[in-house]
Amino acid sequence: MPILRRPEKISTVTLPSRTAVVAAETQVLIVGGGPAGLGAAFGAARAGADVILAERYGFLGGNATAALVIPISSYYTHQNEHQTRGSTSLFPTDHGDGNPTIAGALGDLVSRLVLGGGALPPSDRTGYTVPFDPEIFKAAAFGMLDSAGANYLLHCFASSAFIEDAVSGAVFETKSGPVVIRAQVVVDCTGDGDMAASAGATFEVGREDGGVQPMTLLFRMGEFEKAAFDAYVKEHPDQWYGIHGLWDLIRKAEEAGELDLPREDILFFGSPHEKEVDVNSSRIINVLGTDVWDLTYAEWEGRRQVSMISAFFRRYVPGFEKAYTIQSGTTVCVRETRRILGEYQLTADDVLEARKHDDVIALGTYPIDEHNPKGKGTMLKPVPAGRAYDIPLRCLIPKGVENLVVAGRCISGTHEANTSYRVMPISMATGHAAGVCAAIAARTFRPPRQVPFKDVQKELIRQGAILEV
Ligand SMILES: Cc1cc2nc3c(=O)[nH]c(=O)nc-3n(C[C@H](O)[C@H](O)[C@H](O)COP(=O)(O)OP(=O)(O)OC[C@H]3O[C@@H](n4cnc5c(N)ncnc54)[C@H](O)[C@@H]3O)c2cc1C
DSSP: OOOOOOOSSOOOOOOOOOOOEEEEEEEEEEEOOSHHHHHHHHHHHHTTOOEEEEOSSSSSOTHHHHSOOOSBOOOEEESOOOOOTTOOOSSOOOOEEEEESOOTHHHHHHHHHHHTTOBOOSSGGGTTOBOBOHHHHHHHHHHHHHHHTOEEEOSOEEEEEEESSSEEEEEEEOTTSOEEEEEEEEEEOSSSOHHHHHTTOOEEESSTTSOOOOBBOOEEEESOOHHHHHHHHHHOGGGBOSSEEOHHHHHHHHHTTOOOOSSSSEEEEEOSSTTOEEEOOOOBOSOOTTOHHHHHHHHHHHHHHHHHHHHHHHHHSTTOTTOEEEEEOSSOBOOOOEEEOBSSOBOHHHHHTTOOOTTEEEEEOOOEEEEOTTSSOEEEEOOOTTOOEEEEGGGGSBTTOOSEEEOGGGSSBOHHHHHHHTSHHHHHHHHHHHHHHHHHHHHTTOOGGGSOHHHHHHHHHHTTOOOOO
């Protein structure tokens, strides 16, 4: 395989020092334009701060658009968590009871998606998830920032925090050479905690044995004939549970030497488009999303699996005879990397007992959902029915680093808790809170850790966030 692998013996060179263009000075700099970054830009700008959001790609949305993660998972309290045998809904059968637990920035995004004809609103039919069209998501994300009054710079990869006495911006690699954006407060929404790690924050990666959740290269298939698929499931109800299954067909294809996946089932979701599904079935194990050699291998292995799965669909699965791959992710999708150690670390017990905290800034209802780091198997543990867990502001404040707030997938929590709060709606909600906290810190010339949580809660509620169910 002609993939460059990590050198066995590491040698280093010293680079010459360099100067950078100061592109701008701002109150709040948000690094990363995924769900957390969008939430942060919305929150900070609506709290009255001057905001710049900087993103490495030429579009916004993070995993939602770059990695084709569809749908936005349910953010409603649920009555009973189960997948129905023989259901062909193509959406998780979570049976939300109609109580949303996240609004504010997410509410703004979902309205734009639905009004733009790019999403189905959350309802019983969608299991209270929001299936969306990733192209319309890209437009909605720009619309969100434009109307909130947040500025943005694209095509800039943040290589480190810019540190004077404390964090005071970020350094970006761009086609125009190195660029610095100065800021009173930086919000790290890179998913990987890149800014926090470069500023010296302590972090953890993976579970106790070092295993991290696998990566997946997602892809969209078009020309899917649902009636033919439904007829197959009607005859074989034990073979499909709403969004996953096909065990007999997998076995057949494995016996014929045509399928070889390190996961137990086939998983795909419906889309707002009748003839389209989003396939979440590749699994790339023993790889880390902050390692360039692993990422290169993961793209190669992901593409190998996508070709194999797409051929499997056409050959074995009724309804897919004429289906074809419309698009695969611009990037392989990374579930888990750094978890920045904050003033509080959210635990599995917080999630599973739906614990309350005085400094709540976001709610979560998504289950603990661990895709086995070592191969086949997925562990699901639900949040108690009708309830939500609190995420404290302290999870966004890194220990020992000033002028920096973290949001999204990289906030402070254990590996197990992370498998729940990493999903897009919760990432967006922690982003929303991080943006508000950063704006108040900048306006009052205080480090974020000294911002009273009641001030953050008051502003979040003014902006439509939900902090209690
Ligand atoms: C396979 C898979 C399936 C999933 N399924 C679902 C699902 O069905 N529903 C759901 O809600 N969630 C799902 N998730 C979880 C969800 O996609 C992520 O956890 C969520 O997107 C995290 O949001 P974020 O903003 O923290 O990070 P991201 O979405 O990763 O966004 C980070 C952004 O920062 C940018 N960035 C990163 N580093 C830098 C840098 N150094 N400089 C500049 N920009 C940078 C990236 O380009 C990106 O735009 C899934 C995840 C995976 C991997």
